[in-house]
Amino acid sequence: MIEYKNVTFRHKSGTVALKEINLKIGEGELLAIVGTNGAGKTTLIRHLNGLLKPSSGNVYVFGIDTKKATVSTLSKRVGMVFQNSDHQLFSNTVEEEITFGLKNFGYDYVKAKERAETMMRFFGLTALKDRAPLTLSGGEKKRVCMAAVLAWEPEVLVLDEPTVGQDFINKKKLYQAIVETNAAGRTVIIVTHDVEFIWPLQPRILVMSSGRIVRDGRASDIFVDEGLLRSANLIMPQLAEISNRIGMAPAALDINQLLEVKDNWLRI
Ligand SMILES: Nc1ncnc2c1ncn2[C@@H]1O[C@H](COP(=O)(O)OP(=O)(O)OP(=O)(O)O)[C@@H](O)[C@H]1O
Numbered sequence: 001m002i003e004y005k006n007v008t009f010r011h012k013s014g015t016v017a018l019k020e021i022n023l024k025i026g027e028g029e030l031l032a033i034v035g036t037n038g039a040g041k042t043t044l045i046r047h048l049n050g051l052l053k054p055s056s057g058n059v060y061v062f063g064i065d066t067k068k069a070t071v072s073t074l075s076k077r078v079g080m081v082f083q084n085s086d087h088q089l090f091s092n093t094v095e096e097e098i099t100f101g102l103k104n105f106g107y108d109y110v111k112a113k114e115r116a117e118t119m120m121r122f123f124g125l126t127a128l129k130d131r132a133p134l135t136l137s138g139g140e141k142k143r144v145c146m147a148a149v150l151a152w153e154p155e156v157l158v159l160d161e162p163t164v165g166q167d168f169i170n171k172k173k174l175y176q177a178i179v180e181t182n183a184a185g186r187t188v189i190i191v192t193h194d195v196e197f198i199w200p201l202q203p204r205i206l207v208m209s210s211g212r213i214v215r216d217g218r219a220s221d222i223f224v225d226e227g228l229l230r231s232a233n234l235i236m237p238q239l240a241e242i243s244n245r246i247g248m249a250p251a252a253l254d255i256n257q258l259l260e261v262k263d264n265w266l267r268i
């Protein structure tokens with residue numbers, strides 16, 4: 001459904017941010033992309049809705065060559081929440097920000113308003129609906145961006161560092177939104193350094209380094225490989241580490257699994 005074929009990307013400054021990327025992402029996949037700062041993660045995903053076009057090679061999204069499509073056509077199907085919210089927000093109010101995409105993509109006024117209200121309620125934004133998005137806190141801004149994109153239910157949801165600045169409750173909301181979106185059969189792609197957040201999701205993981213994909217595998221393999229994690233400037237998720245140390249394989253996905261094992265041991 002998504003395919004990168006020999007994609008190399010050179011920024012105007014001359015930096016080669018992607019080097020011969022070959023990658024296929026299937027419909028309904030849950031994918032996380034990790035790697036050091038500057039590894040090329042943001043550059044990689046910005047090719048998905050045509051914001052960036054390959055310097056050489058091609059990216060196909062639903063069979064469409066992104067070089068031959070406009071950003072707005074692709075964005076309807078590939079919704080992207082940017083790393084920096086200030087690059088995304090442009091409306092006068094939170095409510096307008098969330099209804100903009102909906103109206104643009106064909107929802108009538110009443111449906112758009114209803115949908116926006118549901119999204120604002122979910123993300124705890126209702127009390128902020130008349131505020132200017134650019135005057136919000138960092139965490140609030142991110143949630144407005146998230147609500148605006150999730151509102152039109154794009155077939156592919158791309159999140160660039162979604163957990164940055166979110167408190168515990170809002171991270172849980174975000175987690176729920178990701179699980180529900182993916183359970184509905186839609187593809188979700190998450191760029192993150194937050195291994196604790198993605199560990200229980202057990203996504204397919206791409207590890208990037210210096211513009212290349214250096215590993216592509218399951219979280220249960222990649223997140224227990226200390227050398228690989230070190231090369232990506234990451235540390236092992238705590239549950240994976242505790243499970244490893246007590247010789248529990250496969251590693252626990254949540255605290256309840258770990259406690260269950262402990263209880264079984266106490267009974268022995
Ligand atoms: N607009 C730009 N002009 C020139 N070089 C850029 C530009 N944007 C990114 N780069 C360079 O391209 C490389 C990849 O950057 P990218 O933003 O894709 O990294 P990243 O993996 O998303 O990093 P981070 O974890 O810090 O977000 C880096 O060397 C960066 O300095």
Ligand SMILES: [Mg+2]
Pocket residue numbers: 041042043083160
């Ligand atoms: Mg980035």
